Every structure is written in structure tokens, then in C-alpha cells.
Amino acid sequence: MFTITNKEFKQLADYIKINYGIHLKEEKRTLVAGRLHNVLIQNNFKNFSEYYKHILSDKTGDATATLINKITTNHTFFMREAEHFVYFKDKVLPYLKNMLKDKDLRVWSAGCSSGEEPYTLAMIIDEFFGKEKMWWDAKVLATDISTKVLEEATKGVYSNEEISTLPCNWRLNYFKKIGNGKSVPVDRIRNEVIYRKFNLMDAVFPFKRKFHVIFCRNVMIYFDAQTKRELVNKFYDSMEYGGYLFIGHSESLNRQETRYRYVMPAVYRKE
Known part of the structure; x- marks a missing residue:
């Protein structure tokens, strides 16, 4: 396996941090080298320095897309942290249904991974x-930010085991079997999700209208405190008053630093 020097690891880590907000700690060095090993072989690079120069010089975007696909961890599953979905159904939607006279509900799944x-x-x-x-x-x-998981999410092919955690009536009403123990969401559900590649580190979010609900769960665990604080501020500015932010249970917001009001574990509100 290729050895990555201190300088090479710092170059890659700094590049990823500046461009994508992901903070790669020193203990991730072996993981990074292992995940990128085949990329170096396939492109005949002699070392990570050559690979880094390639990333900087590539104008197609393919090199950075491959880098992000390799580095990011996209582990998710249906009904992960299910109490969030219960709260969304029982509290958030009834409130928004009464509030939104124009019947325009805007929900954002930021860091959507493979679509669950x-x-x-x-x-x-x-x-x-x-x-x-x-x-x-x-x-x-x-x-x-990962084109790989966005492609998987758009296809929406899940094993019957993967959807087994869903309520029985959902499996019957919202999925169709395609053989080989696989199922896909029915068109009625598939057509309600719009997938886009987007970098949360962009200085300005380009959305014309603000969101009522933002789910960004288990994404900020990869960010340092300043990056996390800046992202939460951008979420706040991109959200309607009365809107809800859902984050991962392993994450929390500093109540002295955020303008959001704490509602329950990993749920905050703009008031």
C-alpha cells in the first residue's frame, strides 16, 4: 500500500477541510491512504504528492468527485433516529398545515446520502x-456532495431487508418489488424527492425561498466547531420563522452561540 507522508496528509486534509468542511484528524491517516490506494494505482501515480497535484490541476471536476466519494462515510438506514420522524409527523406537519395558506411546504434533507x-x-x-x-x-x-450516493438515491433500489424496518402498510403502499429481493419507491413517492449535488460549504446558499424544515443529521460530526457554527447560521438564515432544524443525536448546538431555540434532543426551532 502507498505510504502517505505527514506533508501529503496535511495537503489533502487541508484541501478537504477548506473545500468541503470535513475535518480529517491525524488518526484518519491510515483510513485515507487505504481508501485512495486504488485511485493511485488506476491512474499510475507514484505517490500522494502526484495525486494531490492532479486534483489541483483537473478542470473536469472528476478528480474531486472521486476524492469525495472515497473519503465520505455514507452510513444510513430507514427510520434512523425514528423519534425525529414521529415528531415531524405529529407536531411539525400539523403546525405547518395550519400556517401555510399557500400550501407550499419546503423541506430540505441536507446530506441525504443514499436516499432513505x-x-x-x-x-x-x-x-x-x-x-x-x-x-x-x-x-x-x-x-x-457525493455523486456516488446521489446516483444510488436516485435509483432508489433497496433490499427487502433494508425496508423491513418500515411500517407494513408503507412497504405495501409505497414500494414495488423488482425481483431479486429488491424494491423501489413507487413513482408517487419518487417524484416527490428532488436530488441535487450541493456543497454545504458554499459561502451563499442559492435558494430563492426559505425552508420550513431542514434535516441535517449526522453530517456535522465531521466538522470542527467553527465550520459547524457557520453552517448552522446559514441554515438559520435559509429558514422561515417557526421552522425546525433536525440534527443527529450525536450532535448538539451550543445554546449560547445559536439563535435557534432548543425543542428536544437534536431538534431546534427558529423563533
Whole structure:
């Protein structure tokens, strides 16, 4: 396996931190070298210095896309931290249904990984509104920096074991079997999720209208305190008053530093 020197690791770590906010600690050095090993072999690079120069000089974006696909960890599953979805269904949606006279509900799944979270949100919204859903614009925006997981999410192919944690009526109503023990969301759900590549480190978020709900769970664990603080401020500025921010249970916001009000573990509100 290729050895990565202190200088080479620092170059890559600094590049990833500046451009994507991900803070790679020293203990991740072996992991980084291992995940990038085949990339160096396939491109005939002699060392990580050559690879780093290639990243900087590549104008196509392919090199950085490969780097991010290799470095990021995209572990998720249906109904992860399920109490968030219960709160979204029982508290958030009833409030927004009464508040939004224009019937324009804006939900963002930031760091959507392979699609389990945004599809779950789409199913909850569909079930909640029922026949009234046809009068609502309630699509879910789902974003990630990894082209690999966005491709997986767009295809939406899940094993029957992966969807086994979902309620039985959801599996029957919202999925169709495609053989080989695989299922995909029905078009009614698939069409309610819009997938886009997006970097949360962008200085300005380009959204024309503000969100009512933002899910960004188990993403900020990879950021240092300043990056996390800056991102939360951007979320706040991109959210309507009365909106909700859901983060991962392993994450928390400093109540002295955030303008959000704490609601319950890993749930905050803009007031």
C-alpha cells in the first residue's frame, strides 16, 4: 500500500477541510491512504504528492468527485433516529398545515446520502395529507456532495431487508418489488424527492425561498466547531420563522452561540 507522508496528509486534509468542511484528524491517516490506494494505482501515480497535484490541476471536476466519494462515510438506514420522524409527523406537519395558506411546504434533507431519509419524509408527508396532498406543493429537496450516493438515491433500489424496518402498510403502499429481493419507491413517492449535488460549504446558499424544515443529521460530526457554527447560521438564515432544524443525536448546538431555540434532543426551532 502507498505510504502517505505527514506533508501529503496535511495537503489533502487541508484541501478537504477548506473545500468541503470535513475535518480529517491525524488518526484518519491510515483510513485515507487505504481508501485512495486504488485511485493511485488506476491512474499510475507514484505517490500522494502526484495525486494531490492532479486534483489541483483537473478542470473536469472528476478528480474531486472521486476524492469525495472515497473519503465520505455514507452510513444510513430507514427510520434512523425514528423519534425525529414521529415528531415531524405529529407536531411539525400539523403546525405547518395550519400556517401555510399557500400550501407550499419546503423541506430540505441536507446530506441525504443514499436516499432513505428523504424518501421517508416523502412517505410521511403523503400519508399525513392523504387526499389533500394533490393541493400541496410539498416536494423534498435532497442534497449531498457525493455523486456516488446521489446516483444510488436516485435509483432508489433497496433490499427487502433494508425496508423491513418500515411500517407494513408503507412497504405495501409505497414500494414495488423488482425481483431479486429488491424494491423501489413507487413513482408517487419518487417524484416527490428532488436530488441535487450541493456543497454545504458554499459561502451563499442559492435558494430563492426559505425552508420550513431542514434535516441535517449526522453530517456535522465531521466538522470542527467553527465550520459547524457557520453552517448552522446559514441554515438559520435559509429558514422561515417557526421552522425546525433536525440534527443527529450525536450532535448538539451550543445554546449560547445559536439563535435557534432548543425543542428536544437534536431538534431546534427558529423563533
